[in-house]
Amino acid sequence: MSAFPHPGFSSYQLVDSGNGEKLERFGEVLLRRPDPQALWRPRLDGGVWHKADGRFVRESDRGGRWEGRAPKTWEISLQDAVKIRIQPTPFKHVGIFPEQSTNWEFVANQGQVIADAGVAKPKLLNLFGYTGVASLLAASQGWEVTHCDASKASLDWAAENAKISDLEGNIRWVLEDAAKFAGREQRRENVYHGILLDPPHYGRGPKGEKWQFETGIAPLLQSCGALLADVPGAFLILSTYAIGYTPIAFENMLQEIPNVKVQTGELALPEEDGQRFLPCGFCARAVRI
Numbered sequence: 001m002s003a004f005p006h007p008g009f010s011s012y013q014l015v016d017s018g019n020g021e022k023l024e025r026f027g028e029v030l031l032r033r034p035d036p037q038a039l040w041r042p043r044l045d046g047g048v049w050h051k052a053d054g055r056f057v058r059e060s061d062r063g064g065r066w067e068g069r070a071p072k073t074w075e076i077s078l079q080d081a082v083k084i085r086i087q088p089t090p091f092k093h094v095g096i097f098p099e100q101s102t103n104w105e106f107v108a109n110q111g112q113v114i115a116d117a118g119v120a121k122p123k124l125l126n127l128f129g130y131t132g133v134a135s136l137l138a139a140s141q142g143w144e145v146t147h148c149d150a151s152k153a154s155l156d157w158a159a160e161n162a163k164i165s166d167l168e169g170n171i172r173w174v175l176e177d178a179a180k181f182a183g184r185e186q187r188r189e190n191v192y193h194g195i196l197l198d199p200p201h202y203g204r205g206p207k208g209e210k211w212q213f214e215t216g217i218a219p220l221l222q223s224c225g226a227l228l229a230d231v232p233g234a235f236l237i238l239s240t241y242a243i244g245y246t247p248i249a250f251e252n253m254l255q256e257i258p259n260v261k262v263q264t265g266e267l268a269l270p271e272e273d274g275q276r277f278l279p280c281g282f283c284a285r286a287v288r289i
Contacts, residue, residue: 003268004102004283011076012098014269016049017278018042026086026094027076029053033092036242037279043271056092063090075164081140084133084161095131095157099267099280100198103237104137106285107194111141113233114193122193125185125227127178127220132158132171134196139170143194148174148181150205177205179216182223191229195236197221201243213243218253225257234288236260239267241281250284260286 015023015030017038024031032052042049054070066088073087076096086094107124114122121144126135129147131154139145139162149155155175162168174181178199197220203211221238228234236257238250247264254262264284268277 003266003277003279006099006268006270007101007105008270009078009098009101011078012096013272014098014278015272016042016044017271017276021049022278023049023052024098026096027074029070029074029086031070031088031094032056034058035278040276043273043276054088056088058092064092065090078133078137079140081165082133082136082161082167083164084131084136085157085164087157096133097130097198097280099269100134100239102267103196103239103283104134106235106237107134107138107143107196108141110194110233110235110287111138111143114231117232119193119229119231123191123229124194124196125182125192125224126196127182127224128197128199129158130154130198132161135171136161136165136167138194139167140165145170146172146174146192148176148178150175150177150203150209150211152206175206177207177209177211179211179220179223180205180209182220182227186223186226190227192227193229193231193234195224195228197224197236197238199238199240213240221253222256228257228260228286228288230259230288232288236286237283238285239281239283241267243281245282247282247284250282254284254286257286259289261289262286 013025022035030052032055054068058064124138124143124145129149135145135147251264267280
């Protein structure tokens with residue numbers, strides 16, 4: 001198993017990693033965050049790390065605080081068509097997962113494959129859509145996007161990103177538990193040409209629904225398999241982070257979807273000199289054949 005290639009973008013750079021942290025540049029702002037995968041020694045000296053505009057200090061397993069001079073919020077651009085708001089949160093997240101850029105590129109490429117199969121307006125379902133980066137990029141490329149998330153705060157953030165990107169009318173927003181929504185779409189016999197899944201280990205729906213990866217992922221994938229259009233190139237992507245399962249488990253589940261080819265690998269970010277990669281989770285792709 002190898003890492004999926006990482007197509008970089010100018011507004012982000014993993015500068016260095018090590019000693020349980022990573023040093024990243026988002027636009028002009030340099031941030032220092034914990035990362036349990038960075039078990040090795042930093043490549044750069046401490047003086048570079050001390051230049052960070054903000055550093056996340058963990059206070060418990062439920063979160064922490066930011067220290068330093070970093071602004072509370074700022075914007076970065078992606079592929080010229082999309083702008084997003086970066087905002088350091090008490091959970092160390094900032095509103096974007098840069099390692100997902102390989103999947104953003106995959107969505108763009110498969111859009112052309114699906115168009116060549118005769119689909120004029122492909123439909124994308126982004127479950128656990130977070131702040132909407134994948135949704136916005138797809139919408140800017142001509143996809144008809146349905147964006148679903150159980151968190152109103154995340155959905156509002158995604159809608160704000162759509163507004164500053166002039167893509168407000170291109171996306172259907174759904175505040176809903178992902179499993180419930182997928183099941184309802186299956187009963188309606190709706191289909192999608194692309195489905196994105198980046199579920200957390202644990203979460204709560206807007207009506208108190210409990211999401212647990214171990215018990216929820218198999219039935220959710222069953223529903224999503226039924227939603228996947230029977231068109232060459234149609235795809236389902238499952239990615240995860242900090243979950244104790246291997247890509248073999250994901251491959252076995254996705255192979256239960258008929259008429260697909262499955263590819264698995266790691267998501268990883270290259271450091272600035274390109275010599276070392278920071279692992280960022282596992283990914284599996286099922287593509288209609």
